[in-house]
Amino acid sequence: MNIKSIKLSLIKMPLKQAFTTHLGTVTEREAIIVEVEGKDGVSGFGEGVAFSSPWYTEETIQTSWHVLKDFIIPLIKENGIAHPEGTFALFSSIRRNHMAKAAIETALWDLQAKREGKTLSKLMGGTVDTIPSGVVVGNPNLPAAITQIESYLEKGYYRVKVKISPENDIQYIAEIRKKFPDLLLMADANSAYTLEDAERLKSLDEYGLLMIEQPLDYDDIVDHAKLQSKISTPICLDESIVTFNDARKAVELGSCKVINIKIGRVGGLGEAKRIHDFCADKGIPVWAGGMIEFGISRAHNLALASMPGFTIPGDISGSDRYWEKDIIEPEIKVQGGFITLPNRPGIGFEVNRKRLEEVTIFEDKIIF
Ligand SMILES: [Mg+2]
Known part of the structure; x- marks a missing residue:
């Protein structure tokens, strides 16, 4: 898919209202925002949805970051990807860690849809x-x-x-x-x-x-x-x-x-x-x-x-x-x-870069 770089941003924002399940209460939310930039200058976006602690699944923000940075991104760099459809099969050498995988895979689908001029839907x-x-x-x-x-x-x-x-x-x-x-x-x-x-x-x-x-x-x-x-x-x-x-x-x-x-x-x-x-x-x-x-x-x-x-x-x-x-x-x-549903290509929404920057705690960009 001719990838130029992949950028990971760890963001954090408070919830307007606390959210309680019998497993615990969430008052602020972290996430990993993935930007896959193509050599054509088009970017696809994904979001890593693991929580900060393993109360819902075994994955956390920290484990997702580690698996993305040290395993998933090197795998893509080494093998290349022809189409997002092949992503899950490529990732099969990594067990589970589905939220980390989805963070990248969804960004690739967004990129693919934008390149085809179609809505992701x-x-x-x-x-x-x-x-x-x-x-x-x-x-x-x-x-x-x-x-x-x-x-x-x-x-x-x-x-x-x-x-x-x-x-x-x-x-x-x-x-x-x-x-x-x-x-x-x-x-x-x-x-x-x-x-x-x-x-x-x-x-x-x-x-x-x-x-x-x-x-x-x-x-x-x-x-x-x-x-x-x-x-x-x-x-x-x-x-x-x-x-x-x-x-x-x-x-x-x-x-x-x-x-x-x-x-x-x-x-x-x-x-x-x-x-x-x-x-x-x-x-x-x-x-x-x-x-x-x-x-x-x-x-x-x-x-x-x-x-x-x-x-x-x-x-x-x-x-x-x-x-x-x-x-x-x-x-x-x-x-x-x-x-x-939005009618613009890809996910159909623009990322508000100013807002993203405001809530970013740290970021890392891997150049291909
Ligand atoms: Mg449920």
Whole structure:
């Protein structure tokens, strides 16, 4: 792909509001911004979405940086890349580290789309121009959560996801459902339960949840299959689906009825599309999950969610959900519950270099 240089920037920004799951609270966010510059002067952008500590996956900002700098970038330098489609195969000599891989792979897709003069959505086989927006409420305080939901509904958000745990579930969901009887509502447990909680989880069936996300262990598909046979609320898997084969096995076992696809978690847009295609073939709806991300990752998510199998509104909110000022322009905006896809080539948004510089802690540029 005639690469001239790859620049890594470590950025940090505070969240407008703390975000809590039963695993912990996030108050500020770091990310690695990847810029792949071609010899033609065109740049593609990607975003490394690992968190600062390994609470969600084993990858962290530090491990991503190390793997990018010391393994992935040297591999690209040595072998070259003809097309982003070949990236995941090239990276197969490096086990896992999917968020680091996706940070580069998504930048290559952006570069490819810009060179072809196409939107990333069109290049990936997207079929729609607008994406329904969804928002996540990570607030265990019920009155505060209700106020937050009200304000998002006023802004036009279409679907709301709340975080639950055994300390905060049945009454929490019951009150939210009572207040918002028609809301597209779902709950994410981030592995807060075991199979012994099956009866407790069954009692959530009466609240008409769109789905319950990742109730059991982060690496489990066997117990989820047992649980799904006991409850009628569809189970959605998030953390358990790290590879294409995880998705295939989970569907074969009946471990879930829905899959949340996160580009970073599965190692890039190519793998995300492969899982999407498989699920479409099996009649399993998918949606795009969020990582409390900045505008570049959000833009890649928009392109992903424009594929035809994404029939459930994902975690794609506007830039102002978490940030006072995002690193892209224009910022991503929700209007009437929908986000309109940009029509410029690639991710379709410009990186706001001034803002990027303001939030950069350090950077490193590797010349090819
Ligand atoms: Mg989740």
